[in-house]
Amino acid sequence: MSKPDELLTVLAATVESEQSTQMSLTVVTGGAVITGRLAPEAIWRQRVSEVLKDSDQLGPFSVAFTALEAPETPTPHAADGTPTHLHFHVARILQGTMGIPETGGMYRVAISDVNAWTIGDFSYSDH
Numbered sequence: 001m002s003k004p005d006e007l008l009t010v011l012a013a014t015v016e017s018e019q020s021t022q023m024s025l026t027v028v029t030g031g032a033v034i035t036g037r038l039a040p041e042a043i044w045r046q047r048v049s050e051v052l053k054d055s056d057q058l059g060p061f062s063v064a065f066t067a068l069e070a071p072e073t074p075t076p077h078a079a080d081g082t083p084t085h086l087h088f089h090v091a092r093i094l095q096g097t098m099g100i101p102e103t104g105g106m107y108r109v110a111i112s113d114v115n116a117w118t119i120g121d122f123s124y125s126d127h
Contacts, residue, residue, distance in 0.1 A: 003112070004084075004111040004112045004114075005111065005114060005117070008086075008111055008114060008117055009082050009083065009111055011023065011025070011038070012038065012082075012083040012085075012086055012111060013082055013083055015038045015039070015040055016040050016041065016083055019040050019043070020040070021037055021038070021039045021040070021043065021089065022037065023037060023038045023119075024036070024037050024038075024119065024120050024121040025037070025038055025086070025088075025117060025118070025119060025120070025121070026117065026118050026120060026121055026122055027086065027109060027114045027115075027116070027117040028114070028115045028116040028117070029109050029110075029113045029114050029115060030113060032093050032094075033093065033094040033122075034088060034091055034092070034093055034094075034107055034109060035091060035092055035094055035099070035121040035122045036088040036089060036090050036091025036092060036104060036107070036121055037088065037089055037090050037091070037121065038086055038087060038088060038089075039087045039088070039089045040087070041083070041085070041087050043087075043089075044087035044088075044089060044106060044108070045065045045066060045087075046065070046066065047089060047106060048062075048065045048106050049062040049063075049065040049066045050062070051106070052065065083111065084110060084111060084112070085108050085109060085110055085111060086108070086109045086110075086111060086114070087106075087107075087108055088105075088106065088107040088108070088109065089104070089106050090104035091104055091105055091106070091107050091121075092104055092105065093105075093107075094122060
């Protein structure tokens, strides 16, 4: 989308203000379908940092995700203060009859790159 969807931006702002991780959402972006739950950016960053910190090879990168937590460094938002990105956790990229990764991952998607979306998350069943 050339201009971010206003309703989607309101949903992202509500997740941020409520500090809730209960909003399930599915988006289409760049030809990929991503489904999962939204998280406030600070919670998402902390979780990514924790995962990286536990890795022998990726540990040094964990600091990049916590660097913006200092009060004097605001998180990236539009000039009017609205969120510019969706932060998914427990999320999967839907591919054929499976979700990648099976256990869910952490994805950051620019709201302006979302082509379509719906409330709720999807999963496949072989039944």
